[in-house]
Amino acid sequence: MSHPSQRWIIHVDYDAFFASVEELLNPDLRGKPVLVGGSPEGRGVVASCSYPARVFGVRSAMPMARALRLCPQAIVVCGHYRVYGQYSRKIMSMFDEITPLVEQVSIDEAFLDVTGCERLWGSADRIAGMIQRRVQDELGLSVSLGVATAKIVAKMACESGKPHGLVVVPSGHEAAFLAPLAIEKLWGVGQVTSRYLRSLGINTIGDLAEYPAAALERTLGRHAHGMQQAARGIDERQVNPGRERRSVSKESTYMEDVRERSTLTRTLLQMSEQMAAILRAQHLVGKTVRLKLRYHDFTTITRQVALETPTDQDQVIYEQVVALLDQAWPVGAAVRLIGVGVSNLIEEGGYQLSLWDHTDQRRSRLNVVMDEIRERFGDDAILRASLLERPRDR
Amino acid sequence: MRISCMQESLARGLSIVGRAVSTRSSLPVLLNVLMTTDNGRLKLSATNLEIGINCWVGAQVEQEGAITVPARILADLVNSLPPERIDMQLNARTNTLNLRCGRQEANIKGLDAQDFPPLIIIPDDETPVEVNAGTFFQMIDQVAFAAAQDENRPILTGVLAEIREDTLTLAAADGYRLSVRKEPIVSDARQSSVVIPARALQELRRVAIADDQPVSMLISRNRNQAFFHLDDVDVISQLVEGNFPDYRALVPTHHNTEVTLSTTDFLSAVRVAFIFARDASNMTRLQIVPDEGDGPGKVVVTATSSEHGDNVSEIDATVKGAQMEIAFNARFLIDVLQAINTPLVSFSTRDASSPGVFRPVNGPTFEHVLMPMHIGR
Numbered sequence: 001m002s003h004p005s006q007r008w009i010i011h012v013d014y015d016a017f018f019a020s021v022e023e024l025l026n027p028d029l030r031g032k033p034v035l036v037g038g039s040p041e042g043r044g045v046v047a048s049c050s051y052p053a054r055v056f057g058v059r060s061a062m063p064m065a066r067a068l069r070l071c072p073q074a075i076v077v078c079g080h081y082r083v084y085g086q087y088s089r090k091i092m093s094m095f096d097e098i099t100p101l102v103e104q105v106s107i108d109e110a111f112l113d114v115t116g117c118e119r120l121w122g123s124a125d126r127i128a129g130m131i132q133r134r135v136q137d138e139l140g141l142s143v144s145l146g147v148a149t150a151k152i153v154a155k156m157a158c159e160s161g162k163p164h165g166l167v168v169v170p171s172g173h174e175a176a177f178l179a180p181l182a183i184e185k186l187w188g189v190g191q192v193t194s195r196y197l198r199s200l201g202i203n204t205i206g207d208l209a210e211y212p213a214a215a216l217e218r219t220l221g222r223h224a225h226g227m228q229q230a231a232r233g234i235d236e237r238q239v240n241p242g243r244e245r246r247s248v249s250k251e252s253t254y255m256e257d258v259r260e261r262s263t264l265t266r267t268l269l270q271m272s273e274q275m276a277a278i279l280r281a282q283h284l285v286g287k288t289v290r291l292k293l294r295y296h297d298f299t300t301i302t303r304q305v306a307l308e309t310p311t312d313q314d315q316v317i318y319e320q321v322v323a324l325l326d327q328a329w330p331v332g333a334a335v336r337l338i339g340v341g342v343s344n345l346i347e348e349g350g351y352q353l354s355l356w357d358h359t360d361q362r363r364s365r366l367n368v369v370m371d372e373i374r375e376r377f378g379d380d381a382i383l384r385a386s387l388l389e390r391p392r393d394r
Numbered sequence: 395m396r397i398s399c400m401q402e403s404l405a406r407g408l409s410i411v412g413r414a415v416s417t418r419s420s421l422p423v424l425l426n427v428l429m430t431t432d433n434g435r436l437k438l439s440a441t442n443l444e445i446g447i448n449c450w451v452g453a454q455v456e457q458e459g460a461i462t463v464p465a466r467i468l469a470d471l472v473n474s475l476p477p478e479r480i481d482m483q484l485n486a487r488t489n490t491l492n493l494r495c496g497r498q499e500a501n502i503k504g505l506d507a508q509d510f511p512p513l514i515i516i517p518d519d520e521t522p523v524e525v526n527a528g529t530f531f532q533m534i535d536q537v538a539f540a541a542a543q544d545e546n547r548p549i550l551t552g553v554l555a556e557i558r559e560d561t562l563t564l565a566a567a568d569g570y571r572l573s574v575r576k577e578p579i580v581s582d583a584r585q586s587s588v589v590i591p592a593r594a595l596q597e598l599r600r601v602a603i604a605d606d607q608p609v610s611m612l613i614s615r616n617r618n619q620a621f622f623h624l625d626d627v628d629v630i631s632q633l634v635e636g637n638f639p640d641y642r643a644l645v646p647t648h649h650n651t652e653v654t655l656s657t658t659d660f661l662s663a664v665r666v667a668f669i670f671a672r673d674a675s676n677m678t679r680l681q682i683v684p685d686e687g688d689g690p691g692k693v694v695v696t697a698t699s700s701e702h703g704d705n706v707s708e709i710d711a712t713v714k715g716a717q718m719e720i721a722f723n724a725r726f727l728i729d730v731l732q733a734i735n736t737p738l739v740s741f742s743t744r745d746a747s748s749p750g751v752f753r754p755v756n757g758p759t760f761e762h763v764l765m766p767m768h769i770g771r
Contacts, residue, residue, distance in 0.1 A: 241701075285675065308544070310675060350677050352723055353747060353765040354569050355644060 006171060008124035008147065009239060010112040011154035012131060014091065015142040015163040017108035018048030021087050022077050024140055033074040037064050038252055047079060051163055078380075081274050082371055085281030091135055091143070098127060103239045111151055113239035125168045132166055148174060150235035152187050159185070174233025179206025186230060205231045248278050249290070251339025257296045258335045265322055269386060271340040272318035276311075279342060280371060285310035286342035289317055291324040294337035303328045310346060314367060317342060395429075395459020395484040399436055399451055401475050401495060407438045407451040408469040410627060413597045415465040416442040426462035427469075428510045429491075431455045439513055440465060441630075445594050446513040448628040459484050460507035463491050471500055513630050521583045522612040523557055527624065528605030529577060533564050534595045536575045536733040536760050541592035542568035552589035552634035554641065555611075555620070557581070565641045566592060571726055572644050573733070576759040586613050589638050590620045594631035601627050644763055646749055649742035651715035653682055654755060655693055657739040661731040663695040663707035668724040673699035677767050678724040684713040697724065720746045721767040730762045 014020070018036040023029045033053035038044015044064040056071035068074060088107045095102045098121060101113035114124050121127045128145040135143050146157030148169040156178065161167040169177045178186075184194045186205050200219070202208045208216075209231040217224040229235070250271045258264060268291075279286060290304040303324045311317065321340050329335070373382045408427065416424040419442070428439040436453040439446065461484050471493070472480070480495040489504045525533075534553075542550035556563040557579075565574045598609075603624055612621040613633075622629040667678045674697070681694040691713030698704040720743060730752050731739065738755035746769065752762040 346673055346675070350675065350721055350767045350769045352570055352675075352767050355567060355572060355749070355763070355765050356569075356639065 007113060007115045007149055008117075009149065009151055009154045010114055010124060010128050010131070011146045011148075011151070011158040012091075012095070012110050012112065013144050013158050013162065014088075014108040014135075015144055016048055016050050016054075017088075017141075018079055018084055019050035019053075020141050021080070021084055023050065025080065025083065026077075029075060029077075033058070033071050035064065035067055035071075035074045035076045036079050037076070038078070039064065039076075039255075044252065049074075080374070082277040082281045083375055085278045086375075087139060087141065089282055090139060091141070094131065094134060094138075098131070100241060101239045102241055111154065111239045125166070128166050128168070132164075148177075148233075150174060150233055151237050151239065152230050152235040153177065153233045155187055156181070156185065169233075175206075175209055175231075178231060178233055179204060179209065181205045183208060186227075188227070188230065247290075247341055247343035247345060248275050248284075248286070249292075249339060249341030249343075250274055251292055251337055253294075253337045254335065258338075259332050261325075261329075261331065264325060264329070264335060264338060266386060267338050268321045268325065268340060269314075269318050269384065271338075272321060273314045273384070275340055275342050276314040276317055276367065277371060277374070279312035279345070280367065284345045285312045286317075287344035287346070288342065289320040289324070290339075290341035290343060291321045291328065292337070292339035292341065293325075293329060293335055296334035296336050298336070300337075301328060304341075304343075306344075309352065310344075395431060395461060395486075396457035396482070397431060397436055397453045397455050398479055398481045399453035401472060401477050401480055403451045404436075404480060405469075405472050407436075407449040408465070408472055410449045410601055411438045411440040411447045412465055412469055413600065414440040414442055414445045414447040423462055423505050423509045423511075425464055425466070426505055426510070427465040428460065428462045428507060430460040430507065431458045439510070441511060441513055443511065444591065444632050445597060446628075446630040447597070448513060448630075450626040459486065461489060461491055461504045462507055462510050463502045463504040467502055471502070513628070520612050520614060521581065522610035522623070523562060523579055523581045523583045524608045524610045525562060525577065525579060526605065527603055527607045527609045530609045530611075531599050531605075532735070532758075533562075533575045533577060534599045536762075537564040537566045537573040538592040538595050538599075539566075539729050539733065540568060540571050540573035540762070541566040549589060549634055549636040549638055551592060552638070553592050553595055554587065554589050554638040555613075556587045557583050557613075558585055558587075565638070567639065567641060567644070570723070570765045571730070572641055572761075572763040573730075574641060574645065574761045574763075583613075586615065587638075588613050588615075588620060589634040589636070590631055591634055594620070594629060598622050598624075598629045601629070603627075644749070645761060646742075646744060646751060646763070648744055649715070649751070650744050651682055651713070651718050652740060652742040653691070653693055653711045653713050654738055654740045655709050655711035657731060657734050657737060657754075659709045660693070660695075660739060661728065663693075663709055664724055664727045664731060666707060667695050667697035667705055668728065669697075670699040670702060670705050671697035671724040673701055675767070676723040676725050677721050677769075678727060679719060679721045679769070681717075681719045682711075682713055683717055684715065718743075718746060719769075720750065721769050722750065722764060723767055726764055730764060733762070734760070 019034045022034055022036060034050040035046050035053055037047040046060050046062045046064055046067050048060055049058045053071055053074050058067045058071050092104055095112055099112050099114050099117050103111040114127050124147045128147050132143055132145060135141050142164045144158050144162045144165045146154040146167050148154040148157050149171050153169050153174045157167040157169050183197050183202055183205060202211055287310045288304050288306050290302055292302045294300040305320050305324060370382050411427055419425060430437045434455055436451045437448060439448045475495045478496050480493055483492045489506060491502045491504055493500045537553055541553055550568055554565040560578055561576050562579045563576045607625055610623045618633050620631045620633055664678060671678045679696045683692050685691040690710045693709045693711045695707045734754045736754035736757035740753050740755050741750055743750040749763045749765050754760055
């Protein structure tokens with residue numbers, strides 16, 4: 001019973017992506033609780049954790065210190081972001097072979113619209129199975145997939161099957177699939193909204209779908225309609241391949257507030273290197289560089305600058321954020337959090353060679369060599385001398 | 395001062411000198427235009443202290459005099475007057491200029507002419523170089539675009555002007571490209587080599603005059619100024635101080651591949667490629683395929699945007715040397731191809747990471763050196 005405008009959408013989410021890549025790089029980690037993220041002594045957070053760690057209640061975005069209290073035996077590794085970028089790209093290019101309609105949502109998540117691909121590859125659930133097998137066989141990574149007629153349903157189907165799941169919601173069964181799920185599971189419903197909905201007696205997605213529309217609109221306003229449509233599994237949003245990664249960013253909270261420029265600039269250098277490595281791994285260049293500062297009193301500012309030539313070079317990003325820091329930061333002000341972002345991303349199309357200044361060419365070659373060394377020996381294998389820890393920093 | 399002139403000629407004069415009026419200045423008089431009676435004509439002058447322009451307008455002078463009035467107000471007023479005779483009279487006591495045209499009358503408050511900085515006094519000991527306007531303007535078009543836009547290296551925002559024996563050379567370069575244009579001259583002018591702001595030459599270029607009129611150029615080393623005189627317009631510019639890099643060292647002497655093709659076909663292919671290239675750092679690839687006995691050689695121009703698609707165009711070409719692929723910034727290619735006005739253009743290079751040299755075929759002595767883009771993938 002297929003409707004003419006019937007679509008088939010697959011949502012793919014890589015299971016414990018960073019942690020799984022770490023296991024590939026170091027097989028000794030396999031089966032053990034692995035946490036990828038910032039230093040436990042500081043205010044670092046968990047960027048990714050393996051399933052054995054999740055058993056202890058550890059989740060991503062949790063402060064590292066708390067994660068280690070929950071799971072003291074966990075192994076903490078700081079990320080190989082460039083390698084993650086490469087694996088992500090390998091998987092994404094697998095998708096590109098299947099359909100041109102691939103929307104990369106983040107480094108470890110994508111939607112595929114496989115409507116009309118049946119003749120070539122078979123039905124949507126067969127395609128999903130093929131993806132899961134190929135990623136496992138060719139890269140040794142596990143992914144979960146959801147297959148449905150709408151993005152929201154595919155995404156939630158995928159969530160429900162994690163890890164290594166493959167959940168198909170047949171056409172016409174969307175609302176029935178969603179109905180028993182807790183209201184918090186609905187994509188786009190946050191803590192505040194869910195608390196409010198529960199106060200109305202809406203505990204499941206099904207409750208929301210059946211709630212009188214007029215009453216809901218009085219209290220939730222213009223969001224009511226969209227939310228109720230979502231609860232019924234109706235989601236007209238297209239898989240938009242144009243929405244590539246629009247920005248990369250990284251921020252970190254200091255263990256203690258920092259007032260010294262030299263400490264701030266060293267963090268910025270480290271972050272600039274990580275941003276640039278991700279850009280290079282994904283063959284992207286950015287036109288805008290952004291600095292974020294949060295002071296001890298939680299006032300937060302961001303400053304950005306547009307570049308004349310888009311870049312994927314550590315030094316260019318670093319010079320720009322330091323210039324932004326010098327403009328924005330009142331010398332001596334206590335900084336709690338600092339962040340670097342690069343946005344306005346476009347494909348790396350190669351770089352313009354210079355007529356007489358060959359510094360850029362040399363720097364660029366240096367970065368390529370550093371990337372290769374880090375890929376083989378880890379992110380700490382080669383460092384800029386200015387990033388070496390000095391005794392007084394300890 | 396009491397003078398009359400036609401609205402059209404005053405409007406033209408004000409639009410020419412208006413390019414040199416300061417946009418913001420701590421010296422209020424620099425926002426003004428100086429009006430002086432001069433040998434039976436009205437002389438208009440404006441300067442921002444970097445560039446100065448004089449323009450003479452035909453007038454009927456009944457009483458000599460001089461005044462400065464706000465350029466913006468005078469120009470806006472004159473542009474809205476009917477195309478008739480404008481009678482102007484200065485009240486020297488109040489520094490107010492009275493204008494009458496048809497049934498309109500206006501009074502503009504001015505500042506004393508004495509406060510206006512003197513533009514130039516031509517030193518008698520210097521000999522000017524004369525070039526015809528059409529040629530000189532073409533030289534500017536072929537060179538000035540290659541000057542740097544940003545002020546990181548101020549010297550590169552200028553155009554090198556060299557007078558050596560019987561040749562005038564203009565050269566400009568930013569970080570990525572170099573334009574050099576030579577023209578034979580007949581002149582007794584001293585050998586000299588100065589750097590003129592590209593903007594000054596572009597302003598000069600905007601003054602519309604007949605191609606066969608002479609432009610005389612005079613360099614005053616002592617005053618650190620360049621002076622251009624056209625029939626009824628003077629453009630005076632401060633020189634850029636510093637040493638221009640040795641451009642001769644940047645022009646490659648060897649090449650392995652040389653291509654000759656239609657300038658307009660090449661330009662239109664690159665313009666189409668640019669539609670896709672602008673998503674990808676403007677990168678346009680040129681695949682150069684030598685003649686294969688039966689057919690002609692060709693240049694294949696391609697650009698790819700992973701988001702929006704791609705484009706391929708083929709152009710017949712005479713190819714000497716090996717097959718190769720090289721990539722350039724499409725915008726830079728468009729700039730140089732627009733500057734070449736012969737039907738055929740030649741392009742030569744050693745390899746994909748060496749500069750490409752573009753020259754007009756059977757045209758004036760013009761060379762454009764353009765660095766390629768490194769092909770990332």
